[in-house]
Amino acid sequence: MVSTLSHIKEIERVAMGATSPRDAPVVQSWLRCLNDYRLDPAAAQEAYIVPEVKLREHREQAEELIRIGRSGLERLFSQVVEQNYVLLLSDARGVTVDFMGDPTFDNQLRKAGLYLGSEWSENRAGTCAVGACIVSGEPVIIHQDDHFDTSHIGLTCTAAPIFDTLGDLTAVLDISQLRSPTAKASQQLAAHLVASTARRIELANLMTRTRNDWVLRLARSPEFLDVDPDAAIALDGSGRITGMTHGGFGALARAMDMHGIVTRQFIGQPIDRFFDIELDDLPLLMRGQPNGDRLLKAKSGLAVFASAIAPASGFRRVPSADAAKLRNPFKDLSFGDPAMERLQARAAKLAGRGIPILIQGETGSGKEYLARAIHDSGDAAGKFVAVNCAAIPEQLMESELFGYAPGAFTGANQKGKRGLIEEADGGTLFLDEIGDMPLALQSRLLRVLSENEVLPVGALKARPVHLRLLSASHRDLAELVALGQFRQDLYYRLNAVTLALPPLRARQDLSAMIDHLLQRIGRDNGHFYRLDASARAALLHHGWPGNIRELSNALRVAAALSESGVITMECLPDALCKDEPLPRGEQPADDLRKALDECGKNVSALARKLGVNRSTIHRRLKRLN
Incomplete structure (x- = not known):
């Protein structure tokens, strides 16, 4: 083992720009320690163990990963325990949240920092395997005097990163020895074992978190x-990548010339951008086919073997009927649209707050679906009660909403009737198309919201109610307020x-x-449907004035008319097979160019302004040259 003095001098020479025979990751880490963290190689620091309270916080945050990776860690430890290795699982901040070692050496391991709660971040401990791995995101061996701090130069440490399904580093797996008289090359087997275990933990994590998705295993x-x-x-369900084992896939991608x-x-990208495969082809890669026949060809021309695992149908991460809701009620609101994803994130933050929310949107755009998702992700134990104010006749709306007392009017039920507002007690009342509610009932609804009580028709005593109110309208309520058709005080209550x-x-x-809705229709019908290219193009070019409701109906009709599950142009409603006219009529070329100039020559912006698809604008411009 080198002397402390010679080790310090070597680091000083590297700091002055001298070449070094050490591995590049070691030299880079030394320079970070000197230049970024201002660490002194001559100032030896004892290993740092975080306080018990802090350790508990770190372990709670890493609880699920510890549980998922536990069997992999135990398997690895059984392979290396005879060589006196210690196993450390550190979180992304370098704190050891799980530990396996020979209890005979507890005191020595704790002093060396090879113990539960030790912090191996690079800015605290200097060059070390865990710290260098966190910074670089790559497997690393830090052997003996590769360590920056002289108090650690007797150790040999080998670490590999563990990424979550989206590519963020979530943990580091490390195996270390207190003493190793052999050369650094002796740790190559340790590096292989650690990297393999990290890859298996990533796979287990992916399988746990994506049970409602297809999973492609590659080898x-x-x-x-x-x-x-x-x-x-x-x-x-649309063939887009939602997660991966990043450590293993990175190595595989390099081997397949994906540079x-x-x-x-890769996250969010369609799989057919990188491989010659479509979602419809995945069943051909499931078990039952010979392994050697299940080949997946990359766009580079190289191929790997692939095994597909179908989604777990109807899976819910709940232990019982009393447990709360689906893990993410907002999941099916967006499939990659930035505006919808922003709205989804905002709704998720508001869901548990009990704040009145007004949902604006055109007919068929999914207002009730969003309202139900807000209810499902909140903590209300009661029911979700939806009322379409435009669908109930005005003369019946009062009794439907507020209920009535026994014998309140001619023809009334002798036992009376509980209104929809009371039905929502303890839960959520969703008033769709609230802009169509008569002014007289708006006053009564305002009292419900201000007093938390409802008075049934013909009753003498009000009944207490506690509910979350969500409302929606395709009309501009502020404009209705200005026209005197909607109460201003109620508008501010709702909004x-x-x-x-x-x-x-x-x-x-x-x-x-489209793919998501078609997959759902297929599940309902027990059949698999596929769009041909011309039918898909027609669906993408249509303006969809009826929004998601119109799209869903069109797909259900097309599925019913399809032969052998293949949807062609002949299966689509006639309106979808025609070109969309611009809503402003036949515009001269100069007017269209002027409108495009006003939108900064942004075709997408002009399409939104005119309420049509971008392809319609492109075709119109082409016809007008």
Whole structure:
């Protein structure tokens, strides 16, 4: 082992720009310690163990990963325990949240920092395997005097990163020895074992978190395809990548000549951008086919072996009927549209607050679906009661909403009737198309909201109610207030915050929405449907004035008319097979060019302004030259 003095002098020479025979990750870490963290190689620091309270916080935050990875850690430890290795699982901040070692050496391990609660972040401990791995995101071996701090130069440490399904580093797996008289090359087997275990933990995490998605397991050899794949990719119902094992897939991508893109950039991309496969082809890669026949060809021309696992139908992460709701009630609101994703995130934050929310959007744009998602993700134990104010005759609306006392009017039920407002007690009342509510009933609704009580028709005593109110309208309520058709005080009661749903023609995820709805129709019918290219093009070019409701109906009709599950142009409603006219009539070329100039020559902006699809603008411009 080198002396402390010679070790310090070597670091000083590297700081002055001298070349070093050490691995590049070691030299880079030394320079970070000197230049970024201002650490002194001559000032030895004892290993730092975080306080018990802090350790409990770190372990609670990493609880699910510890649970998922536990069997992998135990398997690895059984392979290395005879060589006196210690196993550390650190979180992304370098704190050891799980630990396995020989209890005989507890005191020595704790002093060396190879213990539960030790912090191995690079800015605190200097060059070390965990810290260097966190910074670089790559497996690393830090052997003996590779360590920056002289108090650690007797250790040998090997670490590999563990990424979550979206590509963020979530943990580091490390195996270390207190002493190793052998050369650094002796740790190559340790590096292989650690990297393999990290890959398996990533796979287990992916399988746990994406049970409602397709999963593609990938391997360069068919023998290990189903038992120990190199990597895995999760795909949603539209064939877009929702997650992956980033460590394994990165290595596989490089082997397949997929250069110039980091693994995180694959998320959200359609699988057919990188491989010659479509969602319809996945069943051909499921078990039952010979491993050697299940080949997936990359766009580069190289191929890997692939095994597909179908989604777990109807899976819900709830232990019982009393447990709360689906893990993410907002999941099916957006399939990649930026505006919808922003709205989804905002709605999720508001859901548990009990704040009145007004949802604005065109007919059929999904207002009730959004309202139900807000209810499901909140903590209200009661029911979700939806009322369409435009669908109830005005003369019946009062008794339907407020209920009535026994014998309140001629023809009334002798036992009376509980109104929809009371039905929503303890839950959520959703008033759709509230702009159509008569003014007289608006006054009564205002009292319900201000006094938390409802007075049935003909009753003498009010009944207490506690509910969350969500409302929606395709009309501009502020304009109705100005026209005297809607009470201003009620408007401000309803409109603590407004969520505006974009029309379908303005969304960027139309193709994915089509695939999602078609998959749902297929599940309902027990059949698999596929669009041919011309039918898909017609659906994408249509303006969808009826929004999602119109799209869903069109797809259900097309599915019913399809032969062998293939939807062609002949299966679509006639309106979808025609070109969309511009709503402003036949505009001269100069007017259209002027309108385009006013939108900064942005075709998408002009399409939104005119309420049509971008392709319609492009075709119109082409005809007008």
